[in-house]
Amino acid sequence: MQKIPTNSPAKPELPLNLTGAHITAGASSAHRLYQALCEMIVSGLVKPGEPLPPSRTLAKQTGFRRNAVVTAYERLIADGFADATVGSGTFVAARIPARAAEPKKSKVVVEAPRQGAFALGCTHIDQRAVQRFRAFVGRRMRAFGAEHLHYGDPRGSRELRAAIADHLLSVRGLRCDPDQIMLTSGTLHALRIVLSAIVKPNDQVWCEDPGYPAARKTILHCGYRAVPVPVDEHGMRVAKGRTAGPNARAAYVTPSHQFPLGVQMSMPRRLELLDWAKQAGAFVLEDDYDSEFRYDGAPLMSLAGIDHLQRVIYMGTFAKTLFPGLRIGYCALPERLIADVTAARAALDRFPGTLMEGAVADMLNSGAFAANLKRVRKLYREARDALAGTLQAESDGALSVPVPSQGLHLVARFDPSVDLSVAAEAKHAAGAEGWLLADTYSRTRPLPGFVLGFSGHAVPHLVASAERLARESRTALRARGKPARRA
Ligand SMILES: Cc1ncc(COP(=O)(O)O)c(C=O)c1O
Numbered sequence: 001m002q003k004i005p006t007n008s009p010a011k012p013e014l015p016l017n018l019t020g021a022h023i024t025a026g027a028s029s030a031h032r033l034y035q036a037l038c039e040m041i042v043s044g045l046v047k048p049g050e051p052l053p054p055s056r057t058l059a060k061q062t063g064f065r066r067n068a069v070v071t072a073y074e075r076l077i078a079d080g081f082a083d084a085t086v087g088s089g090t091f092v093a094a095r096i097p098a099r100a101a102e103p104k105k106s107k108v109v110v111e112a113p114r115q116g117a118f119a120l121g122c123t124h125i126d127q128r129a130v131q132r133f134r135a136f137v138g139r140r141m142r143a144f145g146a147e148h149l150h151y152g153d154p155r156g157s158r159e160l161r162a163a164i165a166d167h168l169l170s171v172r173g174l175r176c177d178p179d180q181i182m183l184t185s186g187t188l189h190a191l192r193i194v195l196s197a198i199v200k201p202n203d204q205v206w207c208e209d210p211g212y213p214a215a216r217k218t219i220l221h222c223g224y225r226a227v228p229v230p231v232d233e234h235g236m237r238v239a240k241g242r243t244a245g246p247n248a249r250a251a252y253v254t255p256s257h258q259f260p261l262g263v264q265m266s267m268p269r270r271l272e273l274l275d276w277a278k279q280a281g282a283f284v285l286e287d288d289y290d291s292e293f294r295y296d297g298a299p300l301m302s303l304a305g306i307d308h309l310q311r312v313i314y315m316g317t318f319a320k321t322l323f324p325g326l327r328i329g330y331c332a333l334p335e336r337l338i339a340d341v342t343a344a345r346a347a348l349d350r351f352p353g354t355l356m357e358g359a360v361a362d363m364l365n366s367g368a369f370a371a372n373l374k375r376v377r378k379l380y381r382e383a384r385d386a387l388a389g390t391l392q393a394e395s396d397g398a399l400s401v402p403v404p405s406q407g408l409h410l411v412a413r414f415d416p417s418v419d420l421s422v423a424a425e426a427k428h429a430a431g432a433e434g435w436l437l438a439d440t441y442s443r444t445r446p447l448p449g450f451v452l453g454f455s456g457h458a459v460p461h462l463v464a465s466a467e468r469l470a471r472e473s474r475t476a477l478r479a480r481g482k483p484a485r486r487a
Helices: 029-042 055-062 066-078 127-142 158-172 187-198 213-221 238-244 267-280 303-307 335-349 355-366 368-394 420-430 459-479
Strands: 082-085 089-092 181-184 204-209 225-232 250-253 283-287 312-317 329-332 409-413 449-453
Touching: 029 066, 055 066, 066 082, 066 089, 127 355, 127 368, 158 181, 158 312, 158 329, 158 355, 181 187, 181 335, 187 213, 187 250, 187 283, 187 312, 187 329, 187 335, 204 213, 213 225, 225 238, 238 267, 250 267, 267 283, 267 303, 283 303, 303 312, 355 368, 368 409, 368 459, 420 449, 420 459
Parallel strands: 204 225, 204 250, 250 283, 283 312
Antiparallel strands: 082 089, 181 329, 312 329, 409 449
């Protein structure tokens, strides 16, 4: 290497600063020394071409081992901050990279997920299930081997897909081959992948109105036209869909437990929806997000089960049956869509990671999943009863609270004549989380009320919060000169 000419001798002591924002606390001494040397060089405290002290001298100055100094110098040289010449020592490089601008503090505020009373999406995972899951994850990590080192099937681990196929048959009456199942990182991810395979940008997609706002956002975000289709006590009004979105190629529905209203799609409506799909050459995306939590009666057959997976794509998630942080969901595909959806998945993000999938398969196959469900279903039923009972008793007729026979949320409504702002005021005054029912509507005239989650919240907390919400609902009504009356 060419020696850089310099007239100045090495400084007797380098002006090193080994503390401060440029130093990573807890990093190795070599790394901290490297950071201090970089800072000194880019801030001009030593000039290009100046010699750096021999490693032994710098070790003495800093109290670090000589090895650490040698490592720091090697990294400086590799990164272009210094040059070395055999026999002559180490020098600051003739040209050094410009100092990187301080990263600006972002002004974007990302709201932390809410977990207060009535927040939706909270779940309780039983301690016994946590222990089993930990043990399964540990076992999978210890067995980590060749199958995890390479690119994998865009549909994810076959083992978990097979376990899901068994689960769907036993609890949802849905018969499918593991090859028809694709693992995703949740329902919205499944929605995005499937839509990208079956519709084109700008195509119409029917959505329930009111409906699940997150799904609607995904549809819009992907560049499709979300067509709001009203919902009544039988579910999505298919005839309205035919007029509002005559060219739609897909419909997103929650037939087993409509989100948020909680109605179950009637059999005539299901058949009408399937007829439309056949005639239009369209597909129905069935979001079966909470069917594992059925409190009364036998589980209902899924829409995909009735259709034998011809025109319906079934979407499920472990976000509620286990926990949202797992980020594992799945879809079951009609045979005719497997190739296109698999290609769409490969183009989007190749394939899902397989380590956690093994542990979830263990949960399902060992019975730990079913045992957890049985335990938490009991807790959620108690939470549902406590919430509905308190709201009914304390709102003095201001709120109507149908008790859902399934799911993890309920809807509490004012009389339809009540102004929407009453619900907003009461929710704010009570410091309640959950949603305003009106926020789930698109085009249909919204109803005043609340969407309240009860899963994953302690019963005493739910009861106290429900008392507050009921009280504030009565107060907000009274302020409008409206007596509380049966909603
Ligand atoms: C209607 C509906 N579908 C699906 C989900 C789950 O979505 P993901 O699997 O993407 O977490 C939720 C979660 O709250 C939901 O309310």
